[in-house]
Amino acid sequence: MSGRDRLIYLPLGGAGEIGMNAYVYGYGKPGKERLILVDIGIAFPDMASTPGVDIILADISWLSERLDQLEAVFITHGHEDHVGGIGHLYPQLQKPVHARKFTANLARRKLQEKGQDPSVVETAAPYPAMIEAGPFKVGFLPVSHSIPESNALVIDTPGGRIIHTGDFKIDRTPVVGEPFDDALWAEAAKPGIRALVCDSTNVFSKHPGRSEAEVAPNLKPLVAAAKGMFVATTFASNVARLQSLAIAGEAAGRSICLMGRAMRRMTEAAREEGILTDFPKTISPEDAANVPRESLMLIVTGSQGERRAASAQLSRGKYFGMELKEGDTFLFSSKTIPGNEKEVAHIMNNLSEMGVDVVTDDDGLYHVSGHANRPDLETVHAITDPQIVIPMHGEHRHLREHAKVADALGRVGVVVPNGTMLELSGNAPKVVDHVEIGRVYLDGSALVGQFDGVVRDRIRMALNGHVVVAVMVDDDNQILEDTWVDIRGLPEVVRGSAPLAEMMEEHLAGKLARVDTRTAGDDEKLEDLIVKGIRKVAQDEIGKRPEVTVLITRLAAE
Structure with a gap:
């Protein structure tokens, strides 16, 4: 193939869904572009559509067939839907992986768990430092989110500069991690932004986003007023929330116990990288069994109703010798992700039957989102002043609404679902190809394709x-x-x-x-x-x- 060089964008996951993020950028002659991959995440199954499946991964066969064109992999942050696939799919990539130190720590752990070489993960410095990868120069632009050291990516190409936001919110007081730095973002935008590839999760929320710092003052009186054992669940990756909860427990004179593998792994990584420096002292589950109920606080995994996590197991009976009783308090310091409502409600009802007082975030007191609401999106549009806005990280309705927001602000908003190759060269973006994509399921220890028939047959047997x-x-x-x-x-x-x-x-x-x-x-x-x-x-x-x-x-x- 011949022709002029072109700049392309191709989402393999994360555009048309929330989760399983994997985005390809390319520059060069058509069909011979040098490529980079941004994020390699997972999604979680449900019993209705993927019974028995452990996790869902993006199908990266298009990319692995062009391995000689791939330069590197860049990971924006440490959430599972952005880094969770690295251990499973790295054998198909075999290229250097770049991430900031906290995310790099998590990625190395995942590679080690799967017998891969963790040294392939290289620790990146924050922007304005840039990493060369073929025709690309990539910088990690710090941004606030619900996990420490989240980053947008500044991607310089011969076809112009792109900012890929990753997951973000505008939080100038995030408790743990780096605040949103308006001046640094404005500096990154000075050369002119060809395209802003932007988080769309909360585009339908029209009120300004709230800071993580607003949660801590509400937690302290809630914990202090509790009579029996106090249990709280939140996202294991929300290190700032874990710290706020633990501080509230400590202020109430309670011993703090973390329960759940993911929660311990996150806090260990945060301590190793110097992100958590004043986290209250914790005790082991074994020691917690000897603490009086009114003097104990458990912070547990399973805020989304995961069957094997600590919250679900406590709702069914004992977990590590701990048992909930009438008069105890259980706080969901989290938002239920769409699709998980039934599982979460089941846990809440089990707890209620035990006589446990269940506290949720219905009043907005005990949780704030890690994603930008519409006013925050509009602020970032204004700071970066891009020619093109490409919504990502959202279902199709989110992408379409975000494109309308961009259009209303006088920019070109383009809806680009998974498998759509968009050329960003020239006077206007245009779709140049459609790539056949699917899903890969981790089923036990085996990776099976979406169209292999395994899950299809399982559903048919379940139904008939x-x-x-x-x-x-x-x-x-x-x-x-x-x-x-x-x-x-x-x-x-x-x-x-x-x-x-x-x-x-x-x-x-x-x-x-x-x-x-x-x-x-x-x-x-x-x-x-x-x-x-x-x-x-x-x-x-x-x-x-x-x-x-x-x-x-x-x-x-x-």
Whole structure:
């Protein structure tokens, strides 16, 4: 391919959804661009659409097929939907990874857990320092968010400067981590911004964003007034909130215990990198068991209802020897992410049945968002004054609304969903290609493709049940009697007393008695006949079309 050099943007994840962020930038001749990848995150499954799946990752096959064009990977911050895929997908990337020190610490841990070399992660200094990667120069521009050391990226290319915001909010008093620095952002914008690729999560929130510093004063009286044990859950990565909670507990004379692997990992990393310097002393779960209830505060994982996290386990009974009782208080210092409402409500109801007082953030007292609301987005548009605004990190409705906001401010807003390649060269952005993308599922310890059929079959079995049929055929292609049927996920008895499996066996016996030797000798034809017979009985009796597995045993002549 030939032609002029071009600047491209291609989201592989995170544009049209909240989570699983992975964005490609490229510069060079069409089809031969040098590439960089920004973020490599994960999303979390649900039982309705991805039963049994552990995590969901972006399909980066388009990128791995062009590995010789990839220069480097840049990670904006340490949230799972931005860095969580590094351990699983690094074997497909095999390029240097750049991140600020706290995020680099987390990325190295993830690589080590998967047996990868952690030294591939290089620690970056903040902007105005720049890292060269082929035709790109990339700087980490500090920004406030709900995890320390979050960054936008300043991406210099021969086709112009791009600012990729990552996740951000305008918080000038973030408690832990770096505040939003208006002057530094204005300095970054001075050369002129070709495109602002911008967080869209809270575009529908029209009130100004609130600072993390507003939460701490509300927490202290709440904890002080509690009579029994006090338990709080929040995002494990929200180190500032963990500190505010712990300080409130300490002020109330309570011993502080952190429960949950992710929470301990985050605080360890923050201490190692000098981000947490005055976190109150904590005790182990073993020691916590010996502390009087009225003198104990647990800070636990599971604010989104995760079944195996500490919050869910406490709501079901004991966890590390700790048990909630009537008169205890449980605080959700978090916002429920859309899609998790049912799981969170289940935990709350379990706690209520125990007599535990459940406190939520319905009044906006105990949580603030880590994402920019519409007024903050408009402020960043004004500071950077970009030619083009490309909304990202949001569902399609968020992207579309954000593009409208940009248009109303006199800029070009472009909706670019996952798999859409946008050229940023020339007088106006234009779509130049569509890339086939999908999902990759971590299912136990195996990575399976979205279209491999594993999850599809699991859903079908969950919806319709499963029937196994065993049939024997002799060497003369005569079907032997006593075909065996076993059912799973279907009612055993129908019409009050008739066993469903026996009804299927009787129906098959009649059908198979009339089968000619040609059909009996052809596995495919015989299986098709049996499947149709089983499904007819199931449809007639219970209105279901189950999944059917046919086991054909052929007896060889002695």
